[in-house]
Amino acid sequence: MxxxxxxxxxxxxxxxxxxxxxxxxxxxxxxxxxxxxxxxxxxxxxxxxxxxxxxxxxxxxxxxxxxxxxxxxxxxxxxxxxxxxxxxxxxxxxxxxxxxxxxxxxxxxxxxxxxxxxxxxxxxxxxxxxxxxxxxxxxxxxxxxxxxxxxxxxxxxxxxxxxxxxxxxxxxxxxxxxxxxxxxxxxxxxxxxxxxxxxARRFQEVEQARGTIERMLGEVRAQNEQLLTLQRDKDQLIQFLVHDLRSPLSALSMTFSWLETELAEADLALMQGVRTGLAVTGRMERMISELLDLPRLEEGKLELRPQRIDTSSLFEEVRQAFVGAAQFRRLTLEVEATQGLVLHGDRALLTRVVENLVANALRYTPPGGRVRLETGLEAGAPYLAVRNDGPSISEELRGRIFDKHVQGEQERATRKGYGLGLYFSRLAVEAHGGRIAVEDAPGWGTSFVARLPTTPGESTRVA
Incomplete structure (x- = not known):
């Protein structure tokens, strides 16, 4: 001493x-x-x-x-x-x-x-x-x-x-x-x-400090319990609200499906609008599922439903859902997929991952720009990439952009979004045993790349 x-x-x-x-x-x-x-x-x-x-x-x-x-x-x-x-x-x-x-x-x-x-x-x-x-x-x-x-x-x-x-x-x-x-x-x-x-005074001060720390810890624990209770109540309320949204959305989807079957093929413009509506409602249903699946992904309790996924069809499905938004913003939405590349994974989760990345790219790409959906093999492992020629992401933000409730400057300024899309994408990719990151690519301002493992199941080409 x-x-x-x-x-x-x-x-x-x-x-x-x-x-x-x-x-x-x-x-x-x-x-x-x-x-x-x-x-x-x-x-x-x-x-x-x-x-x-x-x-x-x-x-x-x-x-x-x-x-x-x-x-x-x-x-x-x-x-x-x-x-x-x-x-x-x-x-x-x-x-x-x-x-x-x-x-x-x-x-x-x-x-x-x-x-x-x-x-x-x-x-x-x-x-x-x-x-x-x-x-x-x-x-x-x-x-x-x-x-x-x-x-x-x-x-x-x-x-x-x-x-x-x-x-x-x-x-x-x-x-x-x-x-x-x-x-x-x-x-x-x-x-x-x-x-x-x-x-003796030092011992008394130590005892007083210990008592103060224990009291403060008790207060912090009580506050944490209150916050956890509020968080659980909030999550439960969100789950109820999101669950209740499914009913009117399902009715809207059924209406668009009925219109698609009743309309004549000759009326191409109206048919295109109906199909766009179907794509949008389908995306909204997947967003609702995303909100419902997020807590289970955080806890590692979401059970995957792996299947063979043709990347070309997956990208085409996403492109159809966003082509109207891209045209509205005067953006070029293109697809570059390796023909016959097949992935093994949960199609619904991976579709939502690509949709989140595309929505993020459309939001930040200036009018007249390009957004590319790209897939291929690199070092024998498959990857899914969404690239755009908008502004690049700072090094400081790259390290935490996939964290919960993290938003870019534009989203914070306009109060759009809640910083959950990229967070969900990271959890979904990690649930497949892969990783997602912002990478540098020649000719592109920003590139989000999800790299998936070759196991379980190897990525192959369709014969």
Whole structure:
């Protein structure tokens, strides 16, 4: 597990240490004031009792008491903090001055020098309250020098001077080391507590995020269920509507069939119109079947009815159905089929595939253009192609044009179609084990090519 970032924690810790240092220095300032006042009272009592060798102490102690009291009163000011740090060095200087002055007047100079060692040790301990090792050791060194000078003036041996210096350095080390170790221990405990709280907060956030995700997933599932229900209802409604369209369409087809049998062959124009009507109604019936078959194709449940299909007759049937529309748009609708080429497949499905491709080509081919229905063999496998010299399809659209509800720019602009024709064509071709795609062909803007496998059943030529 990655360690938490402690940068902010270190900054907060440094601020906390600084706050504690200011509080401790305030305590040190208060101790100096109280200690100096107590010493002054004792010295005044001894001086007034007739001990004239203490006469030189009251004045410097009174001055020092006033300075220490002033520092204590101004302790909250930022600049006073640095004076507190320097105060330990001032304390050493004051003790040295007072003891150096008292030394010639004392009847026992070594005692004055020995008493100074205790005062210097007290100052070193007070300097450790700054929580700054440099200040502590600087105070100890200065005190050791001052003590050595006093002891030599009192004619104390060098051995005692050395021992006194070592004692002051040991006092500095122990004072600083103890405080440092306590600080490190506090930091360690604080870091551990911070990491524990961070981990607990992280776990809590993860649990909250997991709960949020589960709630959102539940809402999404509920919405999906509603959408699926609406989709099923919509599909069922479409199925009902399409199914109900068959009855009037069948009646219309029967009427055209009756007219075809009753009309005389001499009336060619009227007969052509009737036959066109039959072709159109037949195509509409196949479109209705397409809508009904689409859900089963999507689920892979549509059962194919394979049979031998003569591609020439299939293309001629489609051409007859669209020749009127092609003439209306001033388009040339031509057929190029390999004679005798036979496919094995579901004729109704493949007819609807070709019709969808032709309808798409007529829609996009400009007036005066050509649309070709083409079939043949390539690498031993049959193909069905519908080509036109209209605008080409962009590479970006080619990859998804056979998806459901995908439409070209013209269809979206005119709101014609629902993007199901090419989608149905892909499903129908794939149901036969083939594939359909937009391919490039010389001389043609757009070519839809459906390639069918040679099995089951091989494509052959009729003898």
């Amino acid at each position: 990655a360690q938490p970032d402690t940068t902010a924690f270190d900054a907060q810790l440094a601020e906390a240490v600084d706050q504690q240092r200011r509080r401790i220095l305030r305590v040190g300032a208060a101790v100096r004031v109280a200690g100096t006042f107590l010493f002054l009272l004792i010295i005044l009592a001894m001086w007034l009792s007739g001990r004239h060798d203490w006469a030189h102490y009251p004045l410097p102690l009174t001055v020092y008491l006033l300075v220490a009291a002033g520092l204590l009163a101004l302790h909250d000011k930022p600049y006073v903090h640095w004076l507190d740090v320097a105060q330990s060095l001032v304390d050493v200087g004051l003790i040295f001055w007072v003891q150096h002055t008292a030394l010639p007047l004392s009847r026992f100079p070594p005692g004055i020098a020995g008493f100074s060692l205790g005062l210097f040790a007290l100052v070193v301990v007070l300097s450790s309250l700054t929580l700054m090792p440099g200040v502590v050791y600087a105070t100890a060194l200065l005190a050791a020098v001052a003590e050595a000078v006093l002891m030599r003036e009192a004619d104390v041996s060098y051995g005692s001077v050395t021992i006194a210096s070592v004692v002051l350095l040991l006092v500095a080390f122990l004072s600083q080391y103890g405080g440092q170790r306590m600080r490190q221990l506090a930091v360690a405990f604080t870091r551990t507590e911070v990491e524990r709280q961070v981990e």
